[in-house]
Amino acid sequence: MKKFLLAATSTALLAGALALPAVAQNVAIVNGKPVPKTRLDALEAQIKAQAARTGQPVPPDVEKQLREELIAREIFMQEAQRRGIEGTSEYRDMLELARQSVMINALFADYQKKNAVTDAEAKAEYDRIVGSRTPAAGAKEFKARHILVEKEDEAKAIIAQLKKGGKFEDIAKKQSKDPGSGAQGGDLGWANPSGYVPEFAQALGKLGKGQMTDAPVKSQFGWHVIRVDDVREAKAPEVPPFEQVKPQVVQQLQQQKLAKFQEELRAKAKVE
Structure with missing residues (x-):
């Protein structure tokens, strides 16, 4: 009997040990369906990247907020599937538009990554702005x-x-x-x-x-x-130092570069 109890206990401990990694890989389990942590990681990476581009701070409890967001999404997704919304033409049209948006955003992100604004470009733009505000003699x-x-x-x-x-x-x-x-x-x-x-x-x-x-x-x-x-x-207006406004200058130049990229693609396209 003692050996049997030891064996049963060992089996339970082993099962628990094997289950831990599976639980750790999920944000939650909603109605029996796991919400993988990879979704949380991807969403958190997007938020941090956006914050870096705009110079805005990341909320300290961002992971908790995103976890609740993912749980809510899973609940709503399950309800939509239960109602058969995936089979409607409206859903398919919206899905195609969403797919295009994701693809286009990925294109723009790739362009900006490969055509990043340099410190020299940002400083030159800052100097241009300051110079334009200097009053004439x-x-x-x-x-x-x-x-x-x-x-x-x-x-x-x-x-x-x-x-x-x-x-x-x-x-x-x-x-x-x-x-x-x-x-x-x-x-x-x-x-x-x-x-x-x-x-x-x-x-x-x-x-x-x-x-x-x-x-x-x-x-x-x-x-x-x-x-x-x-x-x-006339006096030149007081201008904050470069390092203080550098994120805003970089963002403005990024937008200008991206706008030029879009114009070039549109100009090269053959539209009939």
Whole structure:
């Protein structure tokens, strides 16, 4: 009897030991059907690759989230199969579209892998962007205020009121139709004239510090009364260091390369 018990125990332990690897290979078993861990590994690899491309962090509990996602997918798949959805023409059409999407995404991933953006390319693009933001020699910035009204007569009346000693800020708060600057007494802050509509920019460029338009300025928004509070030499905007924005620059160049690749394929294709 003792030998029999020992043999039975040994058999049970051996069976358990053999079963462990099978369990470890599965994320879960749903209604008797195993969900292989290879699916989890593949999905996790996709998430990490996408995070690397976009410079976004991977959630710390990503494996747990993906496990729940795979279990849910298996449950829904089993129900779809039970209902015979695989045999419908709608399913087959959708499956073909999905197959094409997977194949195309794989093509694009392969292209990007073999045509990766180099550090030199990323740095050159960064320098180009910084250079394009550097103002031209002698460029000016204006700290201006304006009052926007609907009719020319209103603007003329405001100019007359200001010439008699009316306070620009108070009139702007009461009468300006510009929701952004009106509440701030018409203050537009510092800006290069090129940032405004042409009519406004042209009038602004003719004014010096402390000067106001003698006549209303018409634009697509209405009639403006403009005053310049100050003028200074244009300054280049502050730009973050290269290493800080490198992931975004690389991503932008990747998109540009991929777009060019797509255009070249489309141009070479014979479409009848």
